[in-house]
Amino acid sequence: MILQSLVRYYEILAEDENSDIPRLGYSRTGVSYALNISKEGELLGVIPLKIPSGNGKKLVPQRIIVPEQEKKSVGIKSNFLCENSSYTLGIDNNGKPDRTKKCFEAFRELHNKILNNVECTEAKALLNFVNKWDVNNASSHIALKDYLEDLYTGANIVFRLDGVGDIHKNKTILKAWEEYKNNSEGSKKMWCLDCGEYANVARLHPNIKGVRGAQSVGAAIVSFNDRAYESYGREKEQGLNAPVSEYAAFAYTTVLNSMLSDNQHKQYLGDTTVVFWAESPQRYYQDFASMFIDPDELKDGDNSKFERDKGAVDEVKAIFEKISNGAVIGDYSSGFNKNVKFYILGLAPNAARLSIRFFTVNSFGDFIEKVSRHYEDLRMEKQFQDEQDLFSLWRLLNETVSPKSNDKSASPILAGAVLRAILTGSHYPAALFNSIMLRIRAEHSINHHKAAIIKAYLLRNSNKFKEVLTVSLNEQSNNRAYVLGRLFAVLEKAQQDASESKLNSTIKDRYFTSACATPASVFPILLRLSQHHISKSSKDGYGKANDKKMSKILDILDIEKNPFPAHLLLEEQGVFVLGYYHQKNALYKKNDEKEN
Template identity: 25%
Template structure:
């Protein structure tokens, strides 16, 4: 994961979206600029929102190179530490002048002249000097020679020195007792390089935390000293550690790359929270079905599988678009490239006390991703409870409907979607447990949580049973040719409920499902006898031949399959639920046609909590 974050950071830096290592945007702009030349200096107001040297300075005293707060850069702090801050700034400039990597004579001359200016105290006589506050950021610009008009802290050699300085400050050990540990960087492979013990920049997830942590002394590499978990280096060079952190923060800050999968509303830093960060490696645009697709468009569609919380309204259009997208041929626009050169990366992270926990890391090529996502979406695709066209609920909807914050469930579903692994164990059992509740099938008006959870629960049930199998496609709607006893029993219960509804002209508040769903789905042989007798005498004579003929057809198939099972196993109970759901949806989809049209309209309104008390 670190390696891919570093590669992402380098790419973003090349595109101008990230500053170089050791530099970071601040909330406060640069408010003052010192324009100087030999023997002359002028202080000007400014408001420059630029990335600047960053060391992670908090309460300790540490100077930044060639751009810093007024207390450091100009010594304007009257407090007890003011002189010490300015001294550290001047010492850092002296150290820069003695650095062997300083090869630009113009930069050397400018920094030398700046040191003379600051030590002379001439700036203190400038009329604007009293207005500079200790926390105001100050930068320096020479006004002669080849560097005229350039901010010195942005010079490439100044940036290179600052990175070496930060690597030295980030070495293992306490301040004043740093240990230079040389080794091979675990990310870039550079060797020998100075290895860091702490990355100065923290990641922003819920508060600012380090991207790394040590739980016990057994985990650090290169350990040494009495407290190895505090003194061991990370096995990373400073540029790699800092670049990975800046790339992480870029992902967190951009909605295109971030989605909250599980959110604890009362506690932002709870370990139960799970956030997905995702990005693409796309060497060139793709041609999808003859049209060019850029990286952002493709990523926006691929990430829609993660989704958000369901609203019980229209299907998310992007998922439907993704389904169509996956059926089209994909190929790179540039010759010589294949889909194997394109990759999708996803990390699931959670905040924790003083650290960030990585829950899952997924890396896969687009060639594999296209195949796996198509299978995942087909597994989830199912007709709506009122006969709406089949759609795919998002992962967020499924998790909300299951009511589970188990991180292993989230990880398992992500692996199924993006890696093609089998659905997590217990997925369809969890959905089945929720579906045993009759109130889920006939929720009260206004019970939006149950109303919007039925569709994704049935989708999870179907995914767990049929992912990667031929039946996944046909089970998206009513499978009229499926003759398993459990599925037929589920269909029969929906037929009996429909007969009851039509016989009462849809003017009942509870149906037989409220009383008998649990028993019928567990022990059909002992439950359906009384239900059939009641339907034969009280309901079928009132509703015409359509429903009664369908019941006879299902009963004939059941007899051919061996009759009513005495007890249904868990997988058979799941098939029962699918049969009941699909047959019921088929009835509801047809209610707008013919005799029951008015009642169907009222039923549809009732499902959405509108102005009817029927069904």
């Protein structure tokens, strides 16, 4: 299913005249330098090809379409027209000079084989270079002096004929490459698992590059290199254990590498790299999804580091505004087809291979509805005006990680489970709620994000607390856990007013966890303390106001008939937290309104 979807997307892009997706036999790879050579094959200079990165902070290799890159392991195998310094120049700093010379010899042999009978100036110039180049004195060549350090890092190199142009773009040379590729030793024919046709099967699939945490040379999705993984009769035949045609292997890896090289349209969740696409060549869908998954991107406005389709920006802003105001989203604009298929794929590193964390398929309209529902579930009154109404998934997951932890990444399993719940509209994982409650106990702090996550979890996973799962304070609710949370917020306010906020530790620091879990053991103590706090702040008028609020809440609790509960279940503790958060926000909001 995954490979078929990727092959289909490759074919959609290949048919689009505005797409620059490579065709069969070619690949797009990062190239750092071009060697400028004369017709006689003399090295005249080195031309830097690096370009500024997306944020403009550093230079990165320019991605160029070149003849398909070979998949390498420990053996020596040269690519055509584009290689690193070990092959193109016979120099590196690996400390294995004999092996490096063999790399150059493999490069020279391949180019002689393909270009020997090609009648064009560029081909003859390149053959002159590889046949005349002095490997023994290469590192001391004057033209390389300023670039050796970077060349030694494995930077890819192409060739340019002085005064003529790039050799890797010459049509006559590329035709010779295609003939060589077609006439090279044939692969074994089998039934392809992707297309169902009887075709040449790829023994090795091209590497996938751009997954964060994976090897820099790339990793494989389909690969067998141990007897334990092989089918009967398929010893040492690797890809033949899961037969995929050469065309399908090329197509899915090419389009996946293209998406992974596009920083504008991929997201990171913990150790998972997420890519998404629609069955359409339009960039609109990816722009829309990228902003929809990460609302933080919109806060930069016109200063965003990415260029976005204006229609997609306007549509996402309109939907977010409706969600923030609690309005019905309703119909969308005509900027997209809501019935087009939309895919989301999560990839994570795993040694020399890649793990599929998740893969979802649905209509684009359903994707919008499911993610919109997630944001609606999260909607919560903010603590501060400068906070965003909606926040991204990575920010949500960040709330599950201790700020003191050396590893700031959320659990990859949790990240995948949460995203799956969002995209399918199913229950949030219990681990999300448990992690948030654990952080609250440890930090004694409830911010906008944590409160929103608790509300969303209980709203979607439980039918017992609907009346208190609101955006702001519900003073009419008599849910005991919620009202106890409200009471704790008022008791804390009374203490702060009495001490003029000059305390080293508050009742929240000392008692919040116990009050949340075992109210009967804590609230009698807090109520006795509150009388001292109220009397101390009465002269400022705060004491009387706090006493009045406490009395109203105690009337709802009616503790003479219904004593404080000995224990609260975990979900009830979440409701307690919401009551505390809502009441505290209401208290300080009123103070701010008075000051204004």
